[in-house]
Amino acid sequence: MPGLLRGMARTAVIAGTATSVSNRVSKRQGERWAAQEEQAAVQAQAAPAQMAPPPAPAAGGESSMIDQLKELGALKEQGILTEEEFAAQKAKLLGS
Numbered sequence: 240m241p242g243l244l245r246g247m248a249r250t251a252v253i254a255g256t257a258t259s260v261s262n263r264v265s266k267r268q269g270e271r272w273a274a275q276e277e278q279a280a281v282q283a284q285a286a287p288a289q290m291a292p293p294p295a296p297a298a299g300g301e302s303s304m305i306d307q308l309k310e311l312g313a314l315k316e317q318g319i320l321t322e323e324e325f326a327a328q329k330a331k332l333l334g335s
Contacts, residue, residue, distance in 0.1 A: 307332055 308329065315325040 304332055 311320065311325055311328050311332070314320045315322070320328070
């Protein structure tokens with residue numbers, strides 16, 4: 240009987256230690272992810288300010304306007320432009 244109690248106590252200590260370590264690792268990882276997300280958000284806010292505006296439309300060339308619209312669409316798909324920035328630049332190109 241004492242051997243059984245000793246075995247149960249040892250198991251409880253091991254399980255408690257494992258839970259404690261696991262919780263600390265999870266907390267540390269969560270803090271790292273939060274820091275990475277915060278850094279990505281800061282970079283995303285800074286990126287539009289650093290980005291040069293799209294080139295002005297060429298005089299009378301409709302194909303250049305189409306090319307510029309395609310370029311804007313590609314920038315939006317890459318995540319460089321937000322939906323609002325895309326809509327504003329598209330309206331500027333179309334003269335709306």
